[in-house]
Amino acid sequence: MSKDDSRRVILEKVMRDHGYQESALLEILHKAQELYGYLDKELLMDISGSLNLPPSHVFGVATFYSFFKLKRPGQHVVTGCMGTACYVKGADEIMQAVEREYNIKRGEATPDGKLSLLVTRCIGACAMAPTIIVDDEVIAKATKEIVLQKIKQVLGGT
Amino acid sequence: MTTTTVTLKIDGLEVTVPEGTMILKAAKDNGIIIPTLCNLEGLSPYGGCRLCLVEISGSPKLFPACITPVSSGMEVTTKSERLTEYRRMAVQMLLAERTHICSVCVANDHCELQSLANQLGVDHVLFERKWTNLEIDSSHDFLVIDRNRCILCTRCIRVCDEIEGVHTLDLKLRGKDSQVIMDLDEHWGSSCSCTSCRKCAKVCPVGAIYIEGEPVSHTKHKDIAEFITERRQRKWKR
Numbered sequence: 001m002s003k004d005d006s007r008r009v010i011l012e013k014v015m016r017d018h019g020y021q022e023s024a025l026l027e028i029l030h031k032a033q034e035l036y037g038y039l040d041k042e043l044l045m046d047i048s049g050s051l052n053l054p055p056s057h058v059f060g061v062a063t064f065y066s067f068f069k070l071k072r073p074g075q076h077v078v079t080g081c082m083g084t085a086c087y088v089k090g091a092d093e094i095m096q097a098v099e100r101e102y103n104i105k106r107g108e109a110t111p112d113g114k115l116s117l118l119v120t121r122c123i124g125a126c127a128m129a130p131t132i133i134v135d136d137e138v139i140a141k142a143t144k145e146i147v148l149q150k151i152k153q154v155l156g157g158t
Numbered sequence: 159m160t161t162t163t164v165t166l167k168i169d170g171l172e173v174t175v176p177e178g179t180m181i182l183k184a185a186k187d188n189g190i191i192i193p194t195l196c197n198l199e200g201l202s203p204y205g206g207c208r209l210c211l212v213e214i215s216g217s218p219k220l221f222p223a224c225i226t227p228v229s230s231g232m233e234v235t236t237k238s239e240r241l242t243e244y245r246r247m248a249v250q251m252l253l254a255e256r257t258h259i260c261s262v263c264v265a266n267d268h269c270e271l272q273s274l275a276n277q278l279g280v281d282h283v284l285f286e287r288k289w290t291n292l293e294i295d296s297s298h299d300f301l302v303i304d305r306n307r308c309i310l311c312t313r314c315i316r317v318c319d320e321i322e323g324v325h326t327l328d329l330k331l332r333g334k335d336s337q338v339i340m341d342l343d344e345h346w347g348s349s350c351s352c353t354s355c356r357k358c359a360k361v362c363p364v365g366a367i368y369i370e371g372e373p374v375s376h377t378k379h380k381d382i383a384e385f386i387t388e389r390r391q392r393k394w395k396r
Contacts, residue, residue, distance in 0.1 A: 041342045054319070055341045055351070056328030063330040 007035040015050050022053055029062055038069040066120050074109035074116035076154050078147070079133040083122030091130035095119070097144040098151065114155060166232040181223035181234055182210050192236050193245060193274055195252075195363050196311035197224040200383030201320055204312050208248050209274070212236050220244065246278050254285040255334060256292075257306040258364075265365030265374045271309060272364075292337060297347030300370045301359060305337050308366040313380075314338060314358035321386050326352040338366075357382060 014031045018024035028047055033039055039062055048058040062068045080086075080095040095106060098117055102110055109116035125131050128140035134150045162177040168185050175184040180203060185192050195207040205225040212223045215233040223236070235241070252258075252271060260266050275281075292305035312329065315338065319325040326349055330339045340349040359367045360379040369377050 044342055054325035054328065056326060056339055059339060059342045060328040060330050064332045 011035055012050075015047075020051055022051055025051060025053065025058065025061055029058075029068055033068055038072050040070070040072075066118070069118070071107070071109060071116075072113070073118075074113050076115050076135055076151070077118060077133075078115065078151060079118045079120050080106070081121075081123050081125070081129070081131045081133070082119045083126060083129075085126035085129040086122075086131055089129040091132065091142070094130060094132055094142055094144050094147050097148060101148055102151075115151065164228050164230045166228050166230065166234065168234045169236055175228055177228075179228050181212060181221070181226050181228055181232075184228050185223065185234070185236060190236055192223050193277070194224060195270055195274065195309060196313060198313050198316075198361060198380060198383050200381075200385070200387040201313065201316040201361075204316065207252070207309070207311055209245050211241060211244055211248075213238060213241065242278065246280050249275050249278055249280050250283045250285055252309050253280070253283050254287045256288060256290045256308060263307060263365040264368045265307075265362075265378075268374045268378055269365060270363035288334070295340075295346050296370065297345040298349075298352070299347070299354065300372075301346060301352075301354065301356065301367065302370050303338060303346065303367050304365065307364050308338060309364055310336050310338075311363055313361040313363065314367055317357045317361050317383055321383055322353060322355050322357055324351050324353055327358060 011028070011032055015024070015028055018027060025047075028051070029039065032043055032047060036043060044058050044062060045055055048055040051058075062070065078098060080091050082091060095117070099105060102115055102117070104110055104115070104117050106117050106119050123131060123133070123138070125138065125140065128138075130142050132139045132142040132147050134147070135154055137150075139146060139150060163174050164177050164179070165172060165174045166184070167173070168181070168188065168190055171188060171190070173184055173188045175187065182192050182194065182197060183199070192210045192212065194210040196204045197210065203224045205222045208222060210223040211220040213235040214221055215235070220241070223234075249271070253275065258271070260269070260272050263269065266272070290306050294302070294304045294306070296302045310329070315327045315329065318327045326340050327338055329336050330343060331337060340346050341351055346352065356369060356377070359369050359377050360382045362368070362378075363380070365374060368374055
């Protein structure tokens, strides 16, 4: 990541607006992910340097929240809700089925970069549990079959 | 300079301590030992292990003694059947959460978790054990971390930050998945901020961080944090 990268200029401005305060870490991580799509180690190192925070602390914060992505997300993203209601209603089994089908683990992307599988903690749609999000579409009362078919459909569309 | 003092009762014993003292310290200074795994004198309190829970009359809640400051007229109970039950449960949960097998652990017989379990009579675990298979990092010249034995007390993290001052260590992820990391989750051997000071190994209550080829009985020295803090304040006691 070069310093004259336009995204870097925007991020630098955001950090400056926050006065490089430690307490602005979350805001800045949000902005960085918005700009770059994910947070790689180089970017985290850069942020930790600018805010004068230990790298391990920045990494700890970035991994604490499932919102932050540390790996480049695939072209299509499947996100499973692992909130209590969805979990109890079998979201885990659906995720396992996707893992088996595409031979990836949650948090990873397929080697061709087409699909990544993520988990989130609660999307606040517990009444529709289990919910799985395929790209921007929330699948309510999901089943293995519906989800796998939906994934096949979005992958086929590219 | 005068310090305001507070008088309270701990297990029926009337004690007077400076204002702002935590119950755990007030009790310890008066000869009452409350079990703890995460608290360490010389480091900031963390309140993570929940073993120092005490009862305070007038409240049905339990309070962690390490982060509850004393107040005037407080009546604290540190030993009761209910507390023992909770402490036994906390120890069992710690044992169940990761792979704790004393017989093959470097810290066998020099482990705070093991001795606490013995003390509380925990001879079996009622919860389903997780048998974790987390990474063991021995890339450092002599420091080794076995995350499967870690109880996430964060003593190593606090000693690294507050005493050594480099903050190489921290926690990643959360809940049961939490793990101690070095810098940006690097291998220990390639961490550029670690000063190899060994303090993390000295304060680790279990066998999670140890020094290769050195008996744990020799490594463990948990008073180090208090010792250094006192020296820095020029309190030459030892």
